[in-house]
Amino acid sequence: MEREIVLTGVSVDYGNRLALDNVSTRLDAHRIAVIGANGSGKSTFARLLNGLETPTSGSMTVHGLDPLRQVKQLRRRVGFVFTNPDAQIVMPTVAEDVAFSLRGRGLSKSEIADRVASVLAENGLGDHADAPAHSLSGGQKQLLAICSVLVSDPELLVADEPTTMLDAANTRRIADLFAALPQQIVLVTHNLRLAERCDVALLFDGGRLVEQGNPVDVIGRYEREFA
C-alpha cells in the first residue's frame, strides 16, 4: 500500500490572501505534526489532504490519489477530525453518528452494528451507544468524532487541532489513542508536547513550509523565531 503524501509547488489562493505559497514536500512518516502560528497555512494544508480545499496551482497526490480527479476515493481513504466535534457530529445519537460513516458502503445492518459496537467499545464509549450525542462531555464528543472516522478504517487520519477544546486529561487520552493507531496521521496542533510525540514535524509561516524534520529541532526553531 502506497503511504506517501506528495506536494509539488502547491499554492492555494483565496483571492485576497495566499493561504499556501508554493509548498513542496514528500511525506511517508507514520505520525506527522504540523505546527505554526494562527493563519500560517496549517489548516489549509490539512484540508488539501481530504479534498476540502483544492490547489490553485501545483500538483499533489495523497496515497497515490489525485484530489482533483479522485476525490471520492480519497475521502474514503482519508478521515478528517475537526477542532470542534459539535460541528462534526451529524446524527442525534452516538451509535447512529458512527454508523453514518458506513452509509452507502454496501454493508448489511448487522455488519454495521458490529463495527459500530466494536469501535465504540475500543474507545470507551460502549456504554454511551444510545445516548444523545449532545449529552456527552467535550472529551467524549471528540472521541465520538474520532470513532466516526475510525469506523470506516481510513488509511490516513488528518486531525485539525483536535485537542484545542479539551482539558489535560482528555488531551492525553486523545494523544495516547493517536499514538496507538496503525494509520498514518497528520496532526495539526498548537500543543507542542503532542507535536514532539510525532515522527516528523512541519513548520508553516505565512503560507510557506519553512522547515520539515525532527520534531525537537522544528519545535525549537518555532519557539525561537515565531513564538
Added chain:
Amino acid sequence: MQALGLYRPGSSILHRAPAGGKLIGLFVLALAASVLPASLVLLGSLSVIVVVLYLVAGLGFRELAGQVLMIRWLILLLTITGLLFLPLEDALANITRMVLVIVLAGLVTLTTRTSDLLNAFEVALSPLRLVRVNPERVSLVLALSIRTVPVIAGFAQQLRDAQRSRGGRLSIRAFVVPLLVLSLRHSDDLADALVARGAD
C-alpha cells in the same frame, strides 16, 4: 434537552416493533382522534390507549407527564384561544385531541431509533424518486434538523451567559445577530464535515 423526544433504550414490544408499523399506527390513531366526532367515549378510549401504550413501552407515567409538560405553553395558548372562540366542550375536546396526537408522536420517537425512523421515511418517500427527489437527502435533512436543535440551544445559552457576565441587560439585537452568525458558521462547519465524511 433530554425532553426533545429522543430515543430511550428499551426492549419492550414497542421498541422491537418496526418503525414503519409504528408510523402507520400513529397515523391511524391520529386520524381517529382528529376526524371522528368528539365524544367522551372516543377521547376517553384513546386516552386509555395512550396510557397503556406508555406503560407497555416501559416509559411510565413520569415520561408521559414529561411529554405533556413539554407542551404546556401550547396547551395554555390553545386553552385561551379555544375558550374565547368556542363552547367549553369543543375547546376541551380540541385540546385533548392535540395532546393525544403529540404524546403519541412522542411515543414513536421515544421507542424508535432515529436511524430506523429515517429508514422508514426513506421507504415512504421513495416514490419521490420519480420526480427526482432523493429520499436519502430528505432523511439526512431531517436527521440534521434533530441534531442541530441542541447545538443552537447551546449557542443561545452561551450568548445569554456572555451578556449576563458583562452585566448588560438582555438585548434582543445583541442576542439575535450573534446567534445568527454562530448558526451560519456552524452550518458552514457542518457542511465541511459532511463533505469530509463523503456525504456529498
